[in-house]
Amino acid sequence: MQNTSINFKRQVTIKLADVKLQGALSRLQTRFVEGRAAVIGEINDLQETRTAAAAIRDRVLNDLEYWLLHFEQQAIARGAIVHWAETGADVNRIVAEIAARHGVRTAAKSKSMVSEECGLNDALELAGVEVMETDLGEYILQLAHEAPSHIVAPVVHKNMEEIADLFAEKHQLPRKTDIAELCREAREVLRPAFLNADMGISGGNFLLAETGSVLIVTNEGNGRLVTTLPRVHVAITGIEKVVPTLEDVTTLLRLLPRSATGQSITNYVSVLTGNKDSADHDGPEHFHIILLDNGRSSLLGSEMQEMLRCIRCGACMNHCPVYQNIGGHAYGWVYPGPMGSILTPLLGGLENAPDLPNASTLCGACAVVCPVKIPLPDLLRKLREKQMERGMKSRQETFMLKAWAWLALHPAIYAIATKIGVRLMRILGGKEKLLHHLPGARGWTDGRDFPAPAGMTFRELYKRGVHK
């Protein structure tokens, strides 16, 4: 998928004014935020479990080569073919080669954010393979030629009316007006795609080193269908997704669905190992696993390594006041919200996404809900530091930061400047005690007024004993 993060600020203005989008985003807040809150307490000791989950991910990341090779060895022993891909383009080439080798004409695909990184669908269409997205959300997006706006609920930005119009137009069937009817229509349209597909394409939530298995969590059953019916199965995932043992993945599974959708477990958890046996009635004859790097290895051993713990639950974006107001498309690439604001600059270049590390109030909600304890606000702050060090900030921002730093180091002058500042702002605030414009802070005052200070600084008030 093309990275358009450079347009972030322009997109934000458009998204904030989009009434339909704002309605859709408010639903996300109630269903996902409240959904998580309702079930996360089921976990016996949440903090202990989060600590254990982070330790499992760290064990792998600190020794990634060993665990990857162990996984590869076990997977090959069971008959899978393991491919390694440095870039998204390499993934596309490998899948096209697999398709050509097995005479594949049609592919049914379950949701995979890694495949979105690669832009796999377009590449396969060019190679003459017809690809059908089968996750309901991804199918809707494929019909509408749109990109996902959330890593778990890809079509969160669309409402039922829009989807009803889209289905009526594309399916040439009477327009449905009810969500259950729309779901049944999609089921009936897509069933033949599963039955006729030569190849099934899935992601992989986890790779199990102990058994050489790919684990996927799904709700709709499409993940099971695309990995059971077609004669070829290709699973695509990132190199960081390895987990040592079945017990380790079980600990992560207590956290993942609860954090993502507020479910104590997803409907299906499928652990896929090797090809079908000669006596089996179902299962693929050929199982290919593609491990994508795409810049992940460069985060190892760096101050950003903790980002690779991510298990893609989406809780950070669901709880982010910025994501809640602008949705996922404004971020300009596959991964939105706090995790995307870190991953996009790291995988696609800080210079291509200069606004993302700053698209956060650092309120800390993301770090509180992250099931694997990624210190997301700290990582965002580190990216901002990098921007400053590399001279990537605007002249105005650099000047302001330097001026503030100088003031902060000179307390006497700081006291005088703030005394003048708050008095001036009180006068400008007038009777309403509100500032409609503030030089250098249009981003703030365009949408709302700035409350005028009371007229004295905190230190003045403190000295007078107002605190008593």
Place this chain on the structure above:
Amino acid sequence: MNARDKILSKIRNSQARTAAGSVAGTVAQTEMRDSYLALHPRGPLPPPLDNLVAGFKERAIKLSSDVMEASDSKDVPILLARYLSERKLPVSGVCWPSLAGLPWSTAGLDIQSRPAKNQDLVGVTGAFCAIAETGTLMMLSGPETPATTSLLPETHVAVLDPRRIVATMEDAWNLMRKEYKQPPRAVNFISGPSRTADIEQTVTLGAHGPYRVLLILAPL
């Protein structure tokens, strides 16, 4: 250098290790990794349940599965016939070979022992075991236990021996390790009917898999 070697060398470089030092590792490192795999330690567990069967039923119903109980497996077909007729559902379908011996036709059902096809509307399976913590079935694929039977039909019926209910997924893995050396091609954990919440985050039962899951607890 192929892509595999390049990626592995990037990993080593990022972590400032040499090829020899990384995979081979020191003796202590190797022992640590081996013992971790051999011991596969458990993480924090949920509090133990007093009654596995009651706990399993409660959680399964919460996840929209239907639950029935029989004191004898011979009564399973009668219970299923009642369930299907109450819901005006078709009375024909398929089952796993291990359940072919139940008196289906006596109960007025036409249940054939073969893997499911697309047009089959009822699929009857057993289960390897079930997990009380989440109300989940654990299915192991194989020639006698085809995965499609619990997937293609609109109604999935699982006949489960209550003695095969374990407390946690960790216990289920151990049972699998005890009875089989390695996982089969597909291990599927099933927790209720397929569902989607992609449209307006509204949960709708029956996406691409079954619309309903009936669990019949009966000694097998």
